[in-house]
Amino acid sequence: MSRFSPENVRAWRAGFRPRAEDPELTCSRTRLVFIVIAVLAALTLVGVRTVMLQGIDGARYTEMASNQHVRRTVLPSGRGDILDRRGHTLALSHNVPSVFANPQEIEDPVGVASDILDVLEDRVDADHLPDLDTLVERLSGDDRQFAWVARKIPDDLAEDIRDLDLEGIYLTEESERRYPSGTLAASLLGYVDIDNKGLAGIELSLDDRLQGEPGELVSEKDPRGRAIPTGTWQLEPAEPGENIKLTIDTAIQYEAEAALDEALELYDAKSGVAAVMDPATGDVLAFANRPTFDPNEPGESTASGRGAWGVGDVFEPGSTSKVVTLAAALEEGVVSQDSPINVPSRIEVWDRTFTDSESHGETTLSVEEVIARSSNVGTIQIAAALGATRLGEYLDRFGYGRRTGIELPAESRGITKDPERWDGPDVASIAIGMTVAVTPLQMLRVLGVIANGGIMVEPRLVASTITDGEEHRADRPEPVRVVSPETAGAVGQILTSVVSGGTAPEAAVPGYTVAGKTGTSRKLREDGQGYDSSRHVASFVGFAPAEAPRAVVLVVLDEPTPSYGGKTAAPTFSRIMSFTMRALQVEPSPTPQEITGPPRLPRPDNSVVSLKPPTPSLERRAAEEAAREAEADAEAGGGGQ
Numbered sequence: 001m002s003r004f005s006p007e008n009v010r011a012w013r014a015g016f017r018p019r020a021e022d023p024e025l026t027c028s029r030t031r032l033v034f035i036v037i038a039v040l041a042a043l044t045l046v047g048v049r050t051v052m053l054q055g056i057d058g059a060r061y062t063e064m065a066s067n068q069h070v071r072r073t074v075l076p077s078g079r080g081d082i083l084d085r086r087g088h089t090l091a092l093s094h095n096v097p098s099v100f101a102n103p104q105e106i107e108d109p110v111g112v113a114s115d116i117l118d119v120l121e122d123r124v125d126a127d128h129l130p131d132l133d134t135l136v137e138r139l140s141g142d143d144r145q146f147a148w149v150a151r152k153i154p155d156d157l158a159e160d161i162r163d164l165d166l167e168g169i170y171l172t173e174e175s176e177r178r179y180p181s182g183t184l185a186a187s188l189l190g191y192v193d194i195d196n197k198g199l200a201g202i203e204l205s206l207d208d209r210l211q212g213e214p215g216e217l218v219s220e221k222d223p224r225g226r227a228i229p230t231g232t233w234q235l236e237p238a239e240p241g242e243n244i245k246l247t248i249d250t251a252i253q254y255e256a257e258a259a260l261d262e263a264l265e266l267y268d269a270k271s272g273v274a275a276v277m278d279p280a281t282g283d284v285l286a287f288a289n290r291p292t293f294d295p296n297e298p299g300e301s302t303a304s305g306r307g308a309w310g311v312g313d314v315f316e317p318g319s320t321s322k323v324v325t326l327a328a329a330l331e332e333g334v335v336s337q338d339s340p341i342n343v344p345s346r347i348e349v350w351d352r353t354f355t356d357s358e359s360h361g362e363t364t365l366s367v368e369e370v371i372a373r374s375s376n377v378g379t380i381q382i383a384a385a386l387g388a389t390r391l392g393e394y395l396d397r398f399g400y401g402r403r404t405g406i407e408l409p410a411e412s413r414g415i416t417k418d419p420e421r422w423d424g425p426d427v428a429s430i431a432i433g434m435t436v437a438v439t440p441l442q443m444l445r446v447l448g449v450i451a452n453g454g455i456m457v458e459p460r461l462v463a464s465t466i467t468d469g470e471e472h473r474a475d476r477p478e479p480v481r482v483v484s485p486e487t488a489g490a491v492g493q494i495l496t497s498v499v500s501g502g503t504a505p506e507a508a509v510p511g512y513t514v515a516g517k518t519g520t521s522r523k524l525r526e527d528g529q530g531y532d533s534s535r536h537v538a539s540f541v542g543f544a545p546a547e548a549p550r551a552v553v554l555v556v557l558d559e560p561t562p563s564y565g566g567k568t569a570a571p572t573f574s575r576i577m578s579f580t581m582r583a584l585q586v587e588p589s590p591t592p593q594e595i596t597g598p599p600r601l602p603r604p605d606n607s608v609v610s611l612k613p614p615t616p617s618l619e620r621r622a623a624e625e626a627a628r629e630a631e632a633d634a635e636a637g638g639g640g641q
Helices: 006-016 024-058 056-067 109-120 133-137 155-164 200-207 206-211 250-266 318-331 366-371 377-388 387-395 426-431 440-451 485-501 569-583 616-641
Strands: 068-077 087-103 147-150 169-178 213-222 233-236 243-244 270-279 284-290 341-343 346-349 350-353 364-367 463-468 470-473 514-522 529-546 551-558 609-613
Touching: 006 024, 006 206, 006 250, 056 109, 068 609, 087 155, 109 133, 109 147, 133 147, 147 206, 155 169, 155 463, 200 206, 250 284, 250 551, 270 350, 270 569, 284 569, 318 366, 318 377, 318 440, 318 485, 318 514, 341 366, 350 426, 364 366, 366 377, 366 485, 377 387, 377 426, 377 609, 387 426, 387 463, 387 569, 426 529, 440 470, 440 485, 440 514, 440 529, 440 551, 485 529, 514 569, 529 569, 551 569
Parallel strands: 346 609
Antiparallel strands: 068 213, 087 147, 087 169, 213 233, 243 463, 270 284, 270 551, 341 364, 346 350, 463 470, 514 529, 529 551
16 A cells, blocks of 8 residues: 555544643643734834834934933133223123032042132132032032032132142133223123123123124043043034124213212212213213122122113103203294293292292293293293193103113113193193103203204214124114204203303303203102102203314212202213313314303292193093083083974
């Protein structure tokens, strides 16, 4: 029989067929199925996890791996210098030592911290050096390789730290901001924090341009954080910040600050502002604030000492605001320079009574004499003839309630009242500089308009920027005509009489003709309820030479004694203007200004004038009342038919 006959094959297959009744064979088969399923599930999980790691989360894990062996170091940019108009350095940066640590290399954080503080404590500013507990905490971090220990310390202390030869402690250099002239122009320049970020003044407002763009160094490192010489190395250089050239003249700034210091001491004033501006360009040549501070040590001063009072704070201008009332009346043809004004001893406007600072009987004064003597009564009559609507329009033209746009932070708009809301005596109050508030810079701008032939040029502090050695002139707003040249000339002529025969003979400058206006305003009570007759703000603002103005100077003193602007702010103005004329090499006036006292006025009497000038709000109320009466009459008439 053949070996592969059907019978033999069937017999062979039958020998391998499992018997249904064998339980061991059935169990083995079940285990095999479970094992196959488990292996397939494990392979599926591995596949899914691989897709997630390499696909969905691949970028994140790649970055984590890169961070373990790639160091990215930020390269700080050099902060730009700040210069005056002649190129003298007012703010600069230089490198100083700083101490840092690699905590992973420090085995005894407490001992290392103690050794460091033994050298630096009481010899480094508190804001540059942590206390013991903080320093120990910084040196104990096992999960990081960098921690600041002490920043921006003197060179000799850095050498002392180096001599300690402490494991894990290193020295590096950082850029530090310095102000070579100390407190000079501090309120303008501002200051920076320990990371060289601007916190006030020009340092803050132009921080983006001064600080430049930081660079980056990318390099491979070993497990101890050391660079691998043959590894990846990529450098993106930092771009240095721009140098800023200001309009400030250091010599004039110094004199303005010295004069202000003298005034505060002589007149026992709480604070003050002095500013000098070129009326043709708007260039601010000096801007002095008191109190002040040293920007090299800003932490040693108060917040009020670090502010720029001439920018962010306001005051009632008082009689200096009569310049606007005068200009508006002349421009509108309401009065002329010689128009006679009947001036009684007092004037009643609705429910308020106004008087002059000098008691006198009824008299007749020209418009020029009204301004020269700073007569409230006469000015209010001029304003009543002008009207509320037109007065409000000229306040807006001269920039009341509008920022100058000076390159300093936190500039105030001032405080004004919409003419539509003027009521009762508002016309009188506002005409003489009450119930409105301005910044010193806004008042400097007002006189700048008159000095510049009726054209407003906004004050500015930045003359140009310097990048890569190339100077770029700063943009400036377009000049705006406010009043005609004829009106500006007439106002200027009248303002010369304030010095020559009016309230401010002490503002005179030998050799030059000066035009200007005094101001003395009462301050509000501390509770805000009415005025405090014992507290005043004194001011004087003017320009010279009157026939061809080269500079406008403003002085504001807070609570001086005596309180009158003509007795305190005016002589301070004279000192600053006199120096400015010499510094700018201005030719003396062709005809010296003669100084005479104002004529005596009649003795006081009880003469009084009553006025009820209309205002938009009163006119609107009258119209509404008339409309209601007409409607009532119409209804009554209709009911009778």
